Amino acid sequence: MDWVIEARSLVKTYKMGEIEVNALRGVSFTIERGEVISIMGPSGSGKSTMMNTLGCLDRPTSGEYILDGESVGDMDDDQLASVRNRKVGFVFQSFNLLSRLTAVGNVELPLRYAGMTEGRRARAQAALEAVGLKDRMNHRPYELSGGQQQRVAVARSLVNNPAIIMADEPTGNLDSKVGREIMNLLLNLNKDRGTTLIIVTHDPKIAEQTQRVIRLRDGEIDPDYEITGIIKR
Amino acid sequence: MSIAQALLEALESLNGNKMRSSLTVLGIVIGVAAVIAMLAVGNGAQESITGSISSIGTNLLFVFRGGPDQARGPGGRTQGGSGNNDRPLTLADAEAIADPFAAPSVAAVAPIIQGSNTITFGGENTTTSISGVTETFQAVRNMEVEEGEFINQEHELGRMSVVVLGPETADKLFGHHDGIVGETVRIEGQPFRVIGVLVAKGGGSMGSEDDAAYVPFTTAQARLLKRNARDQVDVIFAQATSAESVTQASDEISNILRQRHRTPVGEDDFTVFTQADFLETFETITGVLTIFLGGIAGISLLVGGIGIMNIMLVSVTERTREIGLRKALGARKRDILLQFLTESSLLSMIGGIIGIMFGWLIAFIVGKVATATGNNFTPIVGADAIILSTSFSAIIGLFFGIYPASRAASLEPVEALRYE
Numbered sequence A: 001m002d003w004v005i006e007a008r009s010l011v012k013t014y015k016m017g018e019i020e021v022n023a024l025r026g027v028s029f030t031i032e033r034g035e036v037i038s039i040m041g042p043s044g045s046g047k048s049t050m051m052n053t054l055g056c057l058d059r060p061t062s063g064e065y066i067l068d069g070e071s072v073g074d075m076d077d078d079q080l081a082s083v084r085n086r087k088v089g090f091v092f093q094s095f096n097l098l099s100r101l102t103a104v105g106n107v108e109l110p111l112r113y114a115g116m117t118e119g120r121r122a123r124a125q126a127a128l129e130a131v132g133l134k135d136r137m138n139h140r141p142y143e144l145s146g147g148q149q150q151r152v153a154v155a156r157s158l159v160n161n162p163a164i165i166m167a168d169e170p171t172g173n174l175d176s177k178v179g180r181e182i183m184n185l186l187l188n189l190n191k192d193r194g195t196t197l198i199i200v201t202h203d204p205k206i207a208e209q210t211q212r213v214i215r216l217r218d219g220e221i222d223p224d225y226e227i228t229g230i231i232k233r
Numbered sequence B: 001m002s003i004a005q006a007l008l009e010a011l012e013s014l015n016g017n018k019m020r021s022s023l024t025v026l027g028i029v030i031g032v033a034a035v036i037a038m039l040a041v042g043n044g045a046q047e048s049i050t051g052s053i054s055s056i057g058t059n060l061l062f063v064f065r066g067g068p069d070q071a072r073g074p075g076g077r078t079q080g081g082s083g084n085n086d087r088p089l090t091l092a093d094a095e096a097i098a099d100p101f102a103a104p105s106v107a108a109v110a111p112i113i114q115g116s117n118t119i120t121f122g123g124e125n126t127t128t129s130i131s132g133v134t135e136t137f138q139a140v141r142n143m144e145v146e147e148g149e150f151i152n153q154e155h156e157l158g159r160m161s162v163v164v165l166g167p168e169t170a171d172k173l174f175g176h177h178d179g180i181v182g183e184t185v186r187i188e189g190q191p192f193r194v195i196g197v198l199v200a201k202g203g204g205s206m207g208s209e210d211d212a213a214y215v216p217f218t219t220a221q222a223r224l225l226k227r228n229a230r231d232q233v234d235v236i237f238a239q240a241t242s243a244e245s246v247t248q249a250s251d252e253i254s255n256i257l258r259q260r261h262r263t264p265v266g267e268d269d270f271t272v273f274t275q276a277d278f279l280e281t282f283e284t285i286t287g288v289l290t291i292f293l294g295g296i297a298g299i300s301l302l303v304g305g306i307g308i309m310n311i312m313l314v315s316v317t318e319r320t321r322e323i324g325l326r327k328a329l330g331a332r333k334r335d336i337l338l339q340f341l342t343e344s345s346l347l348s349m350i351g352g353i354i355g356i357m358f359g360w361l362i363a364f365i366v367g368k369v370a371t372a373t374g375n376n377f378t379p380i381v382g383a384d385a386i387i388l389s390t391s392f393s394a395i396i397g398l399f400f401g402i403y404p405a406s407r408a409a410s411l412e413p414v415e416a417l418r419y420e
Helices: A047-054 A077-087 A103-113 A120-130 A146-158 A176-193 A204-208 A223-232 B003-015 B018-055 B091-098 B136-140 B153-157 B167-174 B217-224 B246-261 B275-318 B320-328 B333-372 B383-409 B413-418
Strands: A003-016 A019-032 A036-040 A062-067 A088-091 A164-168 A196-200 A212-217 B060-065 B106-121 B124-133 B145-148 B162-165 B184-187 B190-198 B212-216 B235-240 B270-274
Touching (some): A003 A047, A019 A047, A019 A062, A019 A196, A036 A204, A047 A062, A047 A196, A077 A103, A088 A146, A103 A120, A103 A146, A120 A146, A146 A176, A176 A196, B003 B018, B018 B275, B018 B333, B091 B106, B091 B235, B091 B246, B106 B136, B106 B167, B106 B246, B124 B167, B124 B217, B136 B235, B167 B190, B246 B270, B275 B333, B320 B333, B320 B413, B333 B383
Parallel strands (some): A036 A196, A088 A164, B162 B190
Antiparallel strands (some): A003 A019, A003 A062, B060 B235, B162 B212, B184 B190
16 A cells, blocks of 8 residues: 555653653554645544644654654754655644745745745745635735635645645635635645645544544544444445 | 855745844844944044054154153153152253263254143133143244244243143133234233144144143253252153164163163163054053954844854744755755755844844944044044954854754654644
């Protein structure tokens, strides 16, 4: 199989003062290239930790995590930054666009950090075209609607042709109609480009649209739900 | 990211918060402007003093009573009653120095006695320095008479009660300094006829040369400035034959006086000062002054730097989410470090540039005011001051930017993204 993600007994322990919190207690799973997966779970289930670990924002305390053929566990900060830059695209609930920059400037950011010096603008423009914002390139975030802002964020996430797109409640700040549009955009990008899509959500309607659901409970994968998720497809 | 990009981004970011950026810059502007202006004023003062020392007369040497370790200033006012065992300088000493065979490098000699007295004319009175001088004094000290004549041998031999006034003294007494030759002023109650008024030399920084009165040596000796020893003089001015022979003249004078005073080498009871010695002394003084002023200004620059650090820290906290996002998008530590360092350096650099212009303006205004109030004084904005303050402000921007920048760079992306 062509695994884009291989997670083996991922454990993440936080120290909060004296108390150790086990956010992940040995999670193992694999994700195939091109899959659309949702990660669900109530708050405190380790959902955010999972997303941070899969997105290479954080290292697991123990266990092995291989993203697109690279073992992330023992990388230093700068190597992690490089992996995030090349292999992960993020879409956040609150868009996280820089208000000083135009839409195209925001989309260019990952290319800047990739050390690309020429052709950045063209790549960024192409990405914005792909999300249907051809005529909003030079607008600043505050001149755009919420849906448009999230489209810019999606364009930013895919501009570096990442292996996976991590979307954290991508429709959480949008009304349902615009939310559906963004979901469709993400699903279409997956279909057209084959980019693996991982959506962290607690909205069952969103989860329904994905091929598989990983449901977390108390830092572990809920076995019943995973089975039902697979059966459903 | 390249430097050019970082610079561009920093500009964008600073532009995004104009008010704050400009206030931060203001701290540096004031600091740099202060450094530039202070150094300019200091340099100007130095130049002005140097200039006025040069205007005293070239090739000039001064001989004071007392060994080099107790030499007094050029005014020599404290000489007479110093109560030590040093032999005073006398007219005979001056005559010996004037001997062209014993001292071939000495062109002219002018012994003087000097004191301070009140001069009155009508209801006006002023206290000024009174010098008893000989005819040679005029040539040795480059005195030019605007009106009337200077003291000559005839006045001296006759112990005549005549006086030559400096233009400032004349102004104080008469309200003007023309057409007063022939008037009679009183010095210590004794009448003196004004025979001449000197040409204004401009503001001397070592006590105005224009505020003075000159009487014949013999008259002063007999009636105004009584001294313990017979024929005692306070200062002997000597003129070397040329600028090159000043050192030689100094040696010749020293030899003559050592013989006459029977003092061994190293235990001189007199001091020969040359123009160069004076310049050196004053340059030391003004140098200290300049460093002092510059130091004060430097402190304000330091305060400006702390302002930058403060604002950068606030900015880092405020932009925690932005930093988190940038890290999520693949920014490495040094990318963030570079970004914030560029911002702080840019702040201080802009402040430096504006400060230079501002300081220049201040120096210019100070010069204008000084000129308007009759002081011959021009502040000098030197390249050294500009280089010094620019590099200092850039260093300050870097130094005070490092801590906030490294704090930004070491933020954990997860934490930073979660920050509200």
